Amino acid sequence: MPEIPGVLKGLGVTFRTMLKPAVTVQYPRVKEQPATRARGVIALKEENCTVCMLCARQCPDWCIYIEGHKTKAPPRREGGKPRTVQLLDRFDIDYSLCMYCGICVEVCPFDALFWSPEFEYSEPRIADLLHDKDKLGEWFETVPDYEPYEVGSQAKVKKVPR
């Protein structure tokens, strides 16, 4: 069989590609859904946070700022002593510093931090990327359920506390 010259081969590819649909999507109008586990943004469930500061300490570039105070809450049973609870005053994540490593989500012992695949939160100014606990709480609505595991896995599927 005679060799087909490279030019003709290349033109053949061009012609074939012309008949195929595009693999890309027109982003602002068409959106692709990221994977469920995608590390898009960190969401906070404020009620679960006990101001233990583990996440702020374990963060590799120290971009979490937490402040809190102690207060008395009514007792669980009648006649008991009032409980001491920690209340969150400030929970800020500086997304201009965040490396999206997920260590804070992993070390949280009280299930207060979650990953959400939400990714559209760019800002024109870099200082605006410091998000407070209200904004992080809004993102908690977008947290998807954990996926079931593959056959052979012994890990337990956790639940998102809604």
Add this chain to the structure above:
Amino acid sequence: MTAISERQQRGYIGAIAAEARVNVELETEGMTLNIGPQHPATHGTLRIIAKLDGEQVVSAEPVMGYMHRGYEKLVEVRTFPQVTTLINRIDWLGNFANEVPFILAAEQLMEIEAPARAQYIRTIFFELSRQANLMLFLGDMGVQLGAITAVFYAFRDREHVLNLMESVTGGRFHPNFDRIGGLKDDLPKGWVEECKGAMVKVRRFCDEIEELLMGNEIFETRTRGIGVIPAEVALGYGLSGANLRASGVDWDLRRDNDYPLAWKDADFKVWTHPDGDSFARYWVRLQEVRESTKIVDQLIENIPAGPIMAKVPRIIKVPAGEAWVSTENPLGEMGYYVVSKGDLGPFRVKIRTASFNNISIVPWVMRGVYVPDVITILASLYFILGDIDR
């Protein structure tokens, strides 16, 4: 007629020549050409000072360090679990492969071993990151030589591999998935089937690029016999990975070393090429992607059931000691020398990256080549700037 001295004569001819702007004696002046630090043909900020004589390179000297980020110092002030998120970014294309040698070194110091399931998944991800890395090379080599289509094809089909990584680790480029003693999470349901499908697509990409690019006459003319590195020179400069195998040295740490990983359970061939030129380096990497898909196919069939995490204390303190682990990364041998003093973080980490040694052969291999071949040789040596400077 008075006889004129030789000196006068030369001066006379010189004056005419200056007017005509022609150097009569053809003594061309040397010229220094800076390729980089900002240049479309470098994948980052590598600068090459090339001294030219006409079209030929007399000497070439790579200048590194424009992207030095000081990883070895950065990891000293971080704890062991925090280190993986940093070292992801050394070779940003072979992301997961960066984590494995460090974690293995830490595990060696702690005298623990990851469970079999974690070892298998680690190996699979190691190979996936090898594919993601080398597939980009297969297209990138084309774009350096003027064939733009190849790089679009590479980006298109590399997406299949990156999607696989994202659906498990959550990150396309920075998985940060490896933990001391195992892995962060298990595979989600349906991933194995997805992975098998993606491997078929990767193999199809290899066939496509072989037919389209490697069979092309222009590509062959521009790469065959360009930048020949004999085996003994390659060994002398400390080349590793595909650059060394393309010179005919049968050397692969995956096969030769004994790791607590699953390569020993897979049957794969280590491809070598006797030529040692740019074409050989391209060919070896193409075969490597194919072999890599075969390894994934074999391993994914029999991932053992079980836990993915060994018993590790919640606060990881690595006992005092020193460990050196190096693995066969997409670019070559990458290793970490970890010194621990029993603290939360490493005392000192020495990182050996493949690109640093691979690029050090540039002054040797570029003597006497023509300027367009500089780009071919640089592309075929295949370095990642983050891997050189780290």
